[in-house]
Amino acid sequence: MRIIFRCDPALIDRLERPAPARMMLPDWLRSMPSDAFSHVHDADVRTVKQCPPFVDAMAHGFVVTLPCDVTVGQGRLSWDWDLPPLSVDSHPRSPISFHVPAQVTGTPFHRGDRAIVKFNSFWTIELEPGYSLFATHPVNRDDLPFRLLTGMVDSDRFTDVGILFPAVWVAQDFEGVLPKGTPVAQCFPVSRAPLDLAFEAFSPDDSRRYDRTARMLMSTKGLYRKSLRAKRPRSSDKGVPQSGEIEP
Incomplete structure (x- = not known):
């Protein structure tokens, strides 16, 4: 499966590049124990670190990451990212934009005090014919202060502009820095061939x-x-x- 990523020529040497998900596994997975004591069993049991389906899901596809540090504090998101002039006038220049909460009215995600952020993509993505891009929250990453809304894009046809990744900001008390390179979306190609059950x-x-x-x-x-x-x-x-x- 060949996947082609393209960006503005002024950014080709400045952007964080999408990376295979297996190379973006979190530190907590690497450092967690392989066995832990279970009071139910009164013995050590294997943890999910030894569960191939758990780890394989986290390592599947590729990950899109934040292109710069984003500071979170006092209900505001801010960044200091000095981009050069770009060749495309309509190209985004900020790493994050927003949806209004009304756009998820009637969904479980809707709350009047909960922001819907939108991670802007600076890469276009082209898949082989017949495939769509399935984009979801980085798998098993409940440690992140947002939850990406899962979506699917026909990226064999929609290839001229970048995909925007909307997410619900769930950690209302989070303050600090989301560092450059933080995973924001985990993606993989899926065939549009009909299922035969x-x-x-x-x-x-x-x-x-x-x-x-x-x-x-x-x-x-x-x-x-x-x-x-x-x-x-x-x-x-x-x-x-x-x-x-x-x-x-």
Whole structure:
């Protein structure tokens, strides 16, 4: 899957580049213990750090990040980001803009005192024909003070301007700095091919395999990770700095 990112020529060497999500895993995942004591079991149990589905979801696709530091305080968002003259007059120059709360009236997100921010994208995104871009809140990142509203864009056709990522500001008491490089959206291509849903009863062989695999999952530590999980291919990562990663 080839994904092409483009930006104004004046920004090509200044912007934070979207990065493979596996390279943007949070520090808390890296530092958390692999096992923790459970009072229910009166023994140590494996934490989600050892759960491949949990980590694989966080490592899937690519992440769009903040292009500069954003300071949050006294109900205001501010930044000091000196951009050069751009080649496009209608191009955004601020990292964040806003929606009015009325635009989510009737949704669970609506509250009169809750801001709806909009993370501006300085990159356009082009996918291969037949694919849309699924954009959602960075997976399992409840530590962020906002919640991105999930959306899907036909980025094989909508390729001329950047995508805007709206989010609900949920941490009303948050004050501090969202640093440059903070993940704001996790994205991945999805096919628009229609689904073909089929429903069948277990055959005798299905039942035998179910029972055998269930017993092995209970008796063999790490069976899914070692024997059933598909190997993840590496992204090309052109122009992206390298970092450590979690191997579930």
